[in-house]
Amino acid sequence: xxxxxxxxxxxxxxxxxxxxxxxxxxxxxxxxxxxxxxxxxxxxxxxxxxxxxxxxxxxxxxxxxxxxxxxxxxxxxxxxxxxxxxxxxxxxxxxxxxxxxxxxxxxxxxxxxxxxxxxxxxxxxxxxxxxxxxxxxxxxxxxxxxxxxxxxxxxxxxxxxxxxxxxxxxxxxxxxxxxxxxxxxxxxxxxxxxxxxxxxxxxxxxxxxxxxxxxxxxxxxxxxxxxxxxxxxxxxxxxxxxxxxxxxxxxxxxxxxxxxxxxxxxxxxxxxxxxxxxxxxxxxxxxxxxxxxxxxxxxxxxxxxxxxxxxxxxxxxxxxxxxxxxxxxxxxxxxxxxxxxxxxxxxxxxxxxxxxxxxxxxxxxxxxxxxxxxxxxxxxxxxxxxxxxxxxxxxxxxxxxxxxxxxxx
Numbered sequence: 318x319x320x321x322x323x324x325x326x327x328x329x330x331x332x333x334x335x336x337x338x339x340x341x342x343x344x345x346x347x348x349x350x351x352x353x354x355x356x357x358x359x360x361x362x363x364x365x366x367x368x369x370x371x372x373x374x375x376x377x378x379x380x381x382x383x384x385x386x387x388x389x390x391x392x393x394x395x396x397x398x399x400x401x402x403x404x405x406x407x408x409x410x411x412x413x414x415x416x417x418x419x420x421x422x423x424x425x426x427x428x429x430x431x432x433x434x435x436x437x438x439x440x441x442x443x444x445x446x447x448x449x450x451x452x453x454x455x456x457x458x459x460x461x462x463x464x465x466x467x468x469x470x471x472x473x474x475x476x477x478x479x480x481x482x483x484x485x486x487x488x489x490x491x492x493x494x495x496x497x498x499x500x501x502x503x504x505x506x507x508x509x510x511x512x513x514x515x516x517x518x519x520x521x522x523x524x525x526x527x528x529x530x531x532x533x534x535x536x537x538x539x540x541x542x543x544x545x546x547x548x549x550x551x552x553x554x555x556x557x558x559x560x561x562x563x564x565x566x567x568x569x570x571x572x573x574x575x576x577x578x579x580x581x582x583x584x585x586x587x588x589x590x591x592x593x594x595x596x597x598x599x600x601x602x603x604x605x606x607x608x609x610x611x612x613x614x615x616x617x618x619x620x621x622x623x624x625x626x627x628x629x630x631x632x633x634x635x636x637x638x639x640x641x642x643x644x645x646x647x648x649x650x651x652x653x654x655x656x657x658x659x660x661x662x663x664x665x666x667x668x669x670x671x672x673x674x675x676x677x678x679x680x681x682x683x684x685x686x687x688x689x690x691x692x693x694x695x696x697x698x699x700x701x702x703x704x705x706x707x708x709x710x711x712x713x714x715x716x717x718x719x720x721x722x723x724x725x726x
Contacts, residue, residue: 477533
């Protein structure tokens with residue numbers, strides 16, 4: 318019995334347990350323990366900080382399940398001695414070769430320690446009362462020692478995740494506010510539209526650089542840039558309101574000019590009679606006004622869901638969301654104004670391709686605006702190709718879907 322006590326004392330000294338080293342941190346004080354599943358949950362959160370993966374955590378969970386109680390403490394025992402077969406069963410049938418590799422990773426990460434017997438087998442010596450007097454297997458002393466470190470790391474990661482989520486929501490709200498302002502003021506005066514075009518280019522420049530998995534620093538910078546654009550947008554709209562109020566009463570600020578023309582006819586110097594009530598020649602600029610439904614005759618066979626999946630950025634320019642083709646058409650008209658697409662180019666494209674197809678094309682141009690120098694020129698080029706039967710909207714959308722899938726990986 319004396320020899321057994323000597324071996325126990327020697328092994329505890331080699332493992333450096335808390336009872337033999339009073340300089341260890343307070344969570345490892347004798348008699349003080351931690352809940353095994355609480356510390357395991359914290360380690361799951363902070364796994365990247367300790368170089369662990371999901372399979373390593375699955376093996377650790379299996380090891381923890383062999384402890385007699387939920388509390389890990391020196392008093393209750395911190396060594397487990399299951400066989401590889403038992404561990405494999407509790408790790409959902411993990412192969413023994415894989416099991417040994419992940420056990421080695423847990424030891425290297427300083428989460429568990431190996432307490433080998435002279436024969437490198439795992440077993441325990443029990444006293445006359447049946448209590449474990451000496452065990453050879455895996456010790457949780459390192460996990461007990463590093464409990465405070467693991468908890469602190471998990472708390473910091475959770476705090477960063479909350480901050481990141483808050484920043485994402487704030488950026489999303491600002492982004493939707495700016496997009497709605499562009500949408501609502503797309504049909505204002507030419508001077509205001511010119512100002513909005515410059516802000517729109519800056520806005521798209523910021524939005525297009527938002528990474529899929531942005532860090533806190535990146536989102537903070539993006540939020541600052543969007544806030545600056547929003548402030549300039551508010552100032553521009555306020556100034557335009559002031560100008561419109563000043564020029565709103567014609568009698569106070571402007572002279573009123575009345576031009577009287579004959580009711581139905583005008584005689585020119587060449588003595589040609591022009592009937593003002595006769596329909597004017599049709600031009601590309603008047604196609605959408607003169608024949609508002611003519612472009613919709615060729616109904617697009619494209620699924621709306623496909624367009625939205627390939628071009629998700631167009632959603633930002635509809636205040637109530639895009640639930641129908643009419644919503645997409647309205648949003649694309651708004652976007653085409655800020656992209657610099659003239660009414661003539663838009664109307665001509667609608668004549669050739671149909672208004673639904675053109676709406677999908679505009680959404681695609683918006684999605685790839687960073688790659689296109691002139692949106693209006695690009696649309697005219699696509700219109701010419703569509704006339705010659707060399708352009709397919711569906712193919713363009715498929716390319717967009719593949720690009721989105723590739724960026725998501």
